[in-house]
Structures are given as structure tokens and as C-alpha cells.
Amino acid sequence: MAGHSKWANIQHRKGRQDAKRGKMFTKAAKEIIIAAKAGGDPVGNSRLRAAIAAAKAINLPKDKIENAIKKGTGELAGGDILEMAYEGYGPGGVALIVEVATDNKNRTVAEVRHILSKHGGSMGESGCVAWMFDRKGVITLEKDKYTEEQLMEVALEAGAEDVTDEGESWEVVTAAADFNAVREALEAAGVEMQSAEFTMVPQNEIEVDVETGRKLMRLVDALEDNDDVQNVHANFDLPDELLAELG
Template identity: 50%
Template structure:
């Protein structure tokens, strides 16, 4: 249960949160409303809603916005969204999983396919990529939560499967079905996490050079800019110094 964190290279947003805050809040609100509609509007009783609220808080989304999104579900307002997953390949043979929430399946499929084709990628069939990933629970804490040894000890006690501590965050991995229980146990030991969600963890990382990385990150940013796309996961590993140059 150790190792250097590569998660920041798995889900890349390249500062999009700061530059496109309004669009990001819209996506967060959509996830909150969908999560609340699927269960109870109480985050303490609805693990998916709790995860959505944590994600919104992590991006400094105002409390009023969060509550409005929850209230929409109770009032039966808003569109009915469908969860979709797309799988494809990016530059350098990188595997990508795209998760979307949409009220128009045809529009989203066309947009995602076009983005892949215009940015050096290829959209694959269902299952063409996901077999190389595990669907797991992921709980993250900032480094201020404690030392790597402290977090590791807490994770073992809480029933987690793996821990990776990096320079910025601690990543605690759990079985998919154990996410909520492990999170509750960790909160007693370490406080409220920064995020708690279901994630796609690749079996192997694909090293990407600077030229391919530039094209790959352009593809990921284009996908992330689509209103219906919620999350983009991948198995790429871009060296830190390359990532810093390309993100400048």
C-alpha cells in the first residue's frame, strides 16, 4: 500500500477550473441534481450526492448554488439526464474513458466522436478500453491531513485497499462497494476528505513524450470543454516537467 502518486496525470484539466468557472459550476450542479434525484436529497444518506457536494466544495462552489441544485431534484425541476460512457484512444496509444451526463444521447455521441477525430484520437467500441482499468473508490486528502505513515495507518484501519501519497495529495483506493463505509471511517480519523468518488484506475501507465503529450492534452481539454462531459480518465503518464511546460 504505497507508491508515488500519478493521479494528477490520470485526470487532467489544465487549469480549466479557474478559467471556465461558470461552465464547471454548471457541470457540478448537474451531477448534484442527478445524484439527489436518484436517492434522498440528504448528502448524509446518499453517498453519490455526498461525493458531488464534496466535489463542489473543493471547487469553492457557493453553498447557495449547491442547495439550489439539490432543491431542483426535490421540486422535480430540470431535465432528465442519462449517464453515458465512451471509450477511445488518444495520441501515443493512450486509453481514455469519457463519462457524460446528457439529455440528448445523439448530440453527445456526435460531439464526442468529432472531438476525438479532430484531435488525433479514435473513438472505440464499448469495452475496448475499460478492460484495462479497474472501477474503484477513490478518496483524496490534502497533504495537510498528515504524514504518509499516518494516512496509511488510518487507511488500513478503515479497510482501504491501497494508498498513494504524493507531494500534493494522499489517494486512498477502496473496493467499489466499500467506498462509503471506508470514507465514513476515515472521516473519524482524518476529518472530511477533499473528494470521494468512483474512479477508473489503469492497470498500466503509458509514457507519453512532449510532442504526443501536447496533442493528447489538447484532446482532453476539448472533451472537457463539452457541456455534457463530466470526467475524462486516462492511462497516460506525462513527466512532471513536461506537464508544467505544457500547462504554462
């Protein structure tokens, strides 16, 4: 899809291979908590359904899913989590959007600002880079379970923009307004999703040199290692030399 960088693809694969299970569980549970604030019944809460599907895809235990839902609805303590997005810049003038879920926004903003500064970046004002990105829905599916034709028949009919081959998986891309309709059409067709979420896709990308690419990768890794950071979006594309090293 337009604006979906090679870096995004590498980052996605790298995240699957390298992410610590505990970190993945924490992110998934927080998304369930936030989603459940709008209602604890997944039948009537599409975001909660998607969050539960994503949690099951990484084998988050059933009791942790149930507890996260109860935290979100207020049945259990621990649901005071806010979701926010910080905007800023990385090395080479690359635009960054850092999405967080936190129970202490003062702590989180200080930590994000420190990470950015330490790695040659800086925090910006709200709205400084968001205009460079489009909000899209992205649904990921196992490559060996479905053919491209099967997915396109269901997804495009429901309003998806594209179905792309991401190496180890299929990716269905939708406009934000069509995300739920496409996800529900795939569900109705019996398609199992690895993940279903909104993301920020850059309208244009900056191709950086190898040195800047390494700095940016270290910055993104440091941000993603923070317990409150849910997602990092950036508008850079890595040079082929660096992509080859990453495999």
C-alpha cells in the same frame, strides 16, 4: 498506486489551477443532480454526501447545492440528466474513457466524436477499452491538514488500499466496494475531504513521446472543455521532458 500515472497527477494539479470556476460549478451541480435521484437526504445517500462535499470544496454556493438536489428529486425542473461513458482511442493508440452527464445524448455523442476526430482520435464500441481499467475510489485531502500516519491509521483500518503523496494533497485509494466504508470512516474521524469520487485507473500505461504527448494533452483539454464531459480517463504516461515543461 499501481497504474496511477504522472500524467494523472499533472492533470489533477493543472485542473485545479486552470479550470474555469463556472465549469467546475456545472460539473459539481450535475453530480449532485444525478446523486439526488437516489434520494435527496444525504444521510441515507452516500453518493450525494460525497457530491455535496466535493461541491463545498470548490465553494459552490449553498443555494445552488440545494437547487441541484431539488432538480435531482424532481422538485424543480432540470433534472433530466443521464450519465454515460464513451470509449475510444487517442493519438498513439491510447485508450480513453469519457464520462458525461447530459440532457441530450445525441448532441453529446456527436460533440465527443467530433472532438476525438479533430484531435487524431476515434470513437470505439462500448467495452473496447473499459477492460484496460479498474474502477477505484479516490479521496483527496489537503496536505497541510493531516499527516500520512493519521490518514493511514484511519483509512487502512477501514479497508483502503493505499495513501499516496500527490504533492499538494494526500490521495486515499480504495477498491470500489470499499469506497463508502473508507469515506465514512474518514468522516467519522472528522477528516475534511476535498473530493471523494470513483475513477477509472489504467492497469497498464503507454509511455508516449513528446509530440504524441502534446497531441493527447490538447485532446484531453478539448474534451474537458465540453460542458457535458465530467471526467476523462486515459492510459498514457507523459515523458519526463514534457512533465518538466508543465512544472
